[in-house]
Amino acid sequence: MLDANYKPGFKVKLHHKDMAIVMDNAQETATPLPGAALIAQQMNALMGAGDSELDSSAIMRALERLTGENLGNGK
Numbered sequence: 001m002l003d004a005n006y007k008p009g010f011k012v013k014l015h016h017k018d019m020a021i022v023m024d025n026a027q028e029t030a031t032p033l034p035g036a037a038l039i040a041q042q043m044n045a046l047m048g049a050g051d052s053e054l055d056s057s058a059i060m061r062a063l064e065r066l067t068g069e070n071l072g073n074g075k
Contacts, residue, residue, distance in 0.1 A: 006054040006061070013052035016043040 019040040026033045045062040046052070054061075064071050 006051075006058040008053060009055045009057075011052065012043060012046045012054050012056050012058055015056040016040075016047050016052070019043050 019036065022033065022036050023040050025031075026036065039059070042059050042062045043056075045065070046054070046058055049061070049065070051058050051061060060071055
């Protein structure tokens with residue numbers, strides 16, 4: 001993350017899929033998962049921005065877009 005190296009290890013599209021399963025199960029069981037909901041939203045944002053093939057650590061990109069700051073390179 002510090003080097004903004006988002007070569008795939010566990011791709012955003014797979015994390016997105018898994019988070020959808022988590023959120024579906026949480027809804028079915030009426031289990032509140034606010035932290036997981038935030039991550040699911042960030043994965044949705046990455047998917048929408050075309051970052052599906054990057055490593056899930058690219059969540060930094062979604063956060064940078066929200067803040068307008070470059071958070072990943074230590075500057």
